[in-house]
Amino acid sequence: MIFENSLSFAQQQDRQDELSVFRDKFHFPIINDQRVLYFTGNSLGLAPKSAKEYVNAEMDEWAKWGVEGHFEAKNPWVSYHEILTPASAELVGANESEVVCMNSLTTNLHLLFVSFYQPSQHRYKIISEAKMFPSDRYLLETQVKHHGFSPDDAIIEVAPREGEHLIREEDILAAIDNHKDELALVFLGGVNYFTGQLFDMEKLTQAAHDVGALAGFDLAHAVGNVPLQLHDWHVDFAAWCTYKYLNGSAGNVGGIFVHDKHGNNTELPRFGGWWGHNKERRFLMENTFEPMSGAEGWQLSNVPIMGMAVLKSSLDIFQAAGIENLRAKSLQLTAYLEFVFNDIVSQFSNIELEIITPTEPEKRGCQLSVKLVGTDKSFFKALTEAGVIADFREPDVVRLAPTPLYNSFEDVYLFGQTLKSLLAGWQDE
Structure with missing residues (x-):
């Protein structure tokens, strides 16, 4: 698949995604009156709406x-x-x-x-x-x-x-x-x-x-x-x-x-x-x-x-949903996150991105661990305040899990736009 870092491309992929119906079966946190972009299912998965029942x-x-x-x-x-x-x-x-x-x-x-x-x-x-x-x-x-x-x-x-x-x-x-x-x-x-x-x-x-x-x-x-x-x-x-x-x-x-x-x-x-x-x-x-x-x-x-x-x-x-179906989506969704990351970071000369997760899709799950060299935990905190829930590991690694059961391609695109905005502000400092 040839990826595009655009909202229209992401939304098209979501329309074609047969698993997209499962997204509505989960609660997404609302923090500071904003529905977050949730990429930390590798730490705590979202709450199924049916759990209370x-x-x-x-x-x-x-x-x-x-x-x-x-x-x-x-x-x-x-x-x-x-x-x-x-x-x-x-x-x-x-x-x-x-x-x-x-x-x-x-x-x-x-x-x-x-x-x-x-x-x-x-x-x-x-x-x-x-x-x-x-x-x-x-x-x-x-x-x-x-x-x-x-x-x-x-x-x-x-x-x-x-x-x-x-x-x-x-x-x-x-x-x-x-x-x-x-x-x-x-x-x-x-x-x-x-x-x-x-x-x-x-x-x-x-x-x-x-x-x-x-x-x-x-x-x-x-x-x-x-x-x-x-x-x-x-x-x-x-x-x-x-x-x-x-x-x-x-x-x-x-x-x-x-x-x-x-x-x-x-x-x-x-x-x-x-x-x-x-x-x-x-x-x-x-x-x-x-x-x-x-x-x-x-x-x-x-x-x-x-x-x-x-x-x-x-x-x-x-x-x-079926684990094999989820794996097929996971391969595409994680690859799209990798593409968006690379595309955004390439626009900033002072930021070096190093993905420490295997780049071979078959050797990883739905996770990307990335080092944003030149940033520190304050950048991660800014990411959180901007409505992206991910995970930080010292000294400069951000772990993101685009979970196929409830994450969408549009989530990944919007994350990229948030990242771009934060990096622009970081570069201007």
Whole structure:
């Protein structure tokens, strides 16, 4: 497609967009009496308009039934998590037995590490990407310390090469080979939160397995963003949050994937809780933990119904839109944002734009991380005050996520016009 940085072009693309009907299913914030341009679905997705209806339905069931709502509600609470499974499994490319929604992201990862990080004296190292999300780094640090190892020795971080921003997958593969006799686990973000780089999870999983290690992924920035095929890729385990691209509301329940080859092994070490216990015997209050087969066997507690109701409102939208359709739009929308950025910045001699997200569309999701060299956080604040909600990372990186479920080509064009106006003022100072 040949892009044009014009309102007429953007509006034409929106008229041809079969997914444009989903935009009206979300609330856009109004700040300072202005409807914002929202490009931070990679941090917190917008609120589905239907969420209140879904939550109110459960509030009514609570009022009607009290505790009996666990069994008598239209969607009985005792099994409410099960109605989220089909859509969740579809989004990550899994069998329904391999997925369950529960807890929060880092909690889930710690629980999964109990099962999938079982280091020995000789095989204890973990390979990860440098500059991963801090919570993941804290997870790795505390896990290896818990097992009596030094983080400096046990955690192998693969970083971009000097002068580069992206991690070369060949360097990850080389690290796997270099540490093959000591390697217990490869653990990466499926999409790196800072750069938006999408890793080849199938290739990296296979490389880990080839040397006798396991492979797991934090999918916080991947689920709902890019199509996944975790089962077919033979990924061992994964976890994700639901408040970014899945629009599940701030801090809401997360999800996990455990491949059937592990999920069907009820002897695998894990921490137990009564919601992971054999559900046919759960209410017999027995002393001995008997884990359910599949991912459900990693559950601990009964589920937060109101939060899950919000998540269901969004997952129903995802099922209607289709992740493959969203990906097709995402490729075009992100490419258009890249084009508009380059076009605007080229008009200002004192501003250097450096996109640190992969320029190859297939190696990124719906995110552009850009360095506006010569600006600082005050410029980002001006962008926010002008009605553009994005995300800033020190010292000069702005992360923008043109989310295909609710962002439009006109949003991207209007962002470009706002950027142009701000850069003109910046240049005149």
